Amino acid sequence: MNKFERNAITLLDQIVSTKSGKRTETLLYPKSDDLYLGWMYVVGRHFRDAFDIKYTTKRKNKKEIKVWTQGSSFSVKEGYLFKMVNRPDWMLQVIGATPATPAGNNKERDKGSVTYQHIKGNTREKKLYTVSQDEFIRTIIAGERPLHVVSFEKVCNNDFNLCPDIAVYKAHVRLSEINEQAVEMINVVSDTSWLNELDVIDRLSFEARAQKTIEKLVIDIFQKVNNQATEEFGEYLISHTASRILATHLNHTTIPLAEILKEKVTGNPGFDFHTESHTGYVAFGEAKYSGKKNPYQDALGQIVDFITKQKDLMELRTLKPFVSDLAISNAANNAKAYIAAFSVNAQSPDTIFGNALASSFTKQLSPQKELYLIGVEIDA
Known part of the structure; x- marks a missing residue:
């Protein structure tokens, strides 16, 4: 990110977070430029209204003067075309949009919407x-x-005839730069600082288990990624992404990848990943990846099957050093959470989430305490 992009992002974050809707004389980009080339995509004089850069009246020293000001009433419209600076044959075409409205008068900010598609050469x-x-x-x-x-939101249970007591969340995540994701995962799995928090017996035991698995994951899978998600890497990527999203949006406590904690070197049947939820429940996660399909049924069905086989209860001993006493106590009383994480390869992800929420497997899981549906789009 160059300094012009960095400065603009900082200003953008400031103006969209203001509660008063007050305008500023600091502009996202220079008002005078016919074409501004400091960003990833070309903008300029013709996009000033869309970016809410306006010539407004202001009182100064008891006089009215005209000044250029920046607001957050963004109004990118259908038909707009934005060309990439360094690759002008790569563009973003706006297909539909609704404007944003600033916060004010006891109303929250309406962020509006933009629907667009990529054009890459021909x-x-x-x-x-x-x-x-x-x-x-x-x-x-x-x-x-x-x-x-x-998007990340809590589901209205009545809309899908789910038990009223279960808390259901759904998150739609989009990933790109697969090589960058692989490097991050290498750093995450190679970081064994979590061992320092364990008592001496647990530390020695988990250290001995984890070493070979970490080496195998890094050397045989993560280092071989070439900007494309293979089926094997895809499931690890979805597991890691789901954990990150739950940690950042709901303050879940992340737990080292299940593969690292188990005694067998990779391929051990059982849940793929775990967290402790913000409400004190052990959350058991299952990840499914496909480059073409939307395997939400596979993830949900696997969870139901593992519950039937008591896989969740079998894993509690392994998880005990990493979660709170409350979470273990809740699990012992059959109060648990489950995470279905899956790849999304559909033009309408909302339809996929609707189908997942209406699934018979989801109905079977609705007596549980919490359920999280994490759909991940992967753009190579």
């Missing part, structure tokens, strides 16, 4: 992406983020 991708106006402006400034949370 190729126009069929897949449509929908983000807020704020996120689209961020994309124009600095490009799409390697990890972007499109």
Whole structure:
């Protein structure tokens, strides 16, 4: 990210977070430039209204003067085309949009929406992406983020005839820069600082178990990634992503990858990953990856099967050093959480989430305390 992009992102974060909707005289980009080339995508004079850069009246020393000001009423519109600075044949085509509205008068900010598609040379991708106006402006400034949370929300149980007591959340995540994701995963699994928190017996035991598995994951899988998610790497990537999202959005406590904690070197049947939820439940996660399908049924069905086989109870001894006494006590009283994480390869991810929530497997899981559905789009 260059200094122009960095400065614009800092200002963007400031103006969209203000509760008063007050305008500033610091602009996202220079008002006078016909074409501004300091960002990832070309903007300029013709996009000033869309970026809420306006010539406004201001009182100064008891006089009215005209000044250029910056607001957050972004209004990127259908038909707009944004060309990449360094590759002008790569573009973002806006297919539909609703404007953003600043916070004020006791109302929260409405971030609006932008639906767009990629054009890469002679190729126009069929897949449509929908983000807020704020996120689209961020994309124009600095490009799409390697990890972007499109949405994260609590589900209304009545809409899907789920038990009223279960808390259900769904998250839609988009990943890119697969090589960068692989490097991060190498750093995460290679970091064994969690061993320092254990007592001496647990530390020696887990250290002996983890060493060979970490070497195998790094050398045989993560280091062989070439900007493409293979089936084997894909499931680890989805597990890692789901844990990260739950940690950042709901303050879950992450636990080292299940593969590292088990006695067998990779391939051990059981849940793929775990967290402790913000409410004190052990969350058992299952990840499924496909480069073409939307394997939510596979993830949910596997969870139901593992519960039937009591795999969750079998894993409690291994998990005990990493979760609170409350979480263990809850699990012993059959109060647990489950995470179904899966790849999304559909033009309408919302339809996939709707189908997953209406699944018979979800109905079977609704007597549980918590359920999380994490759908991950992977753009190579």
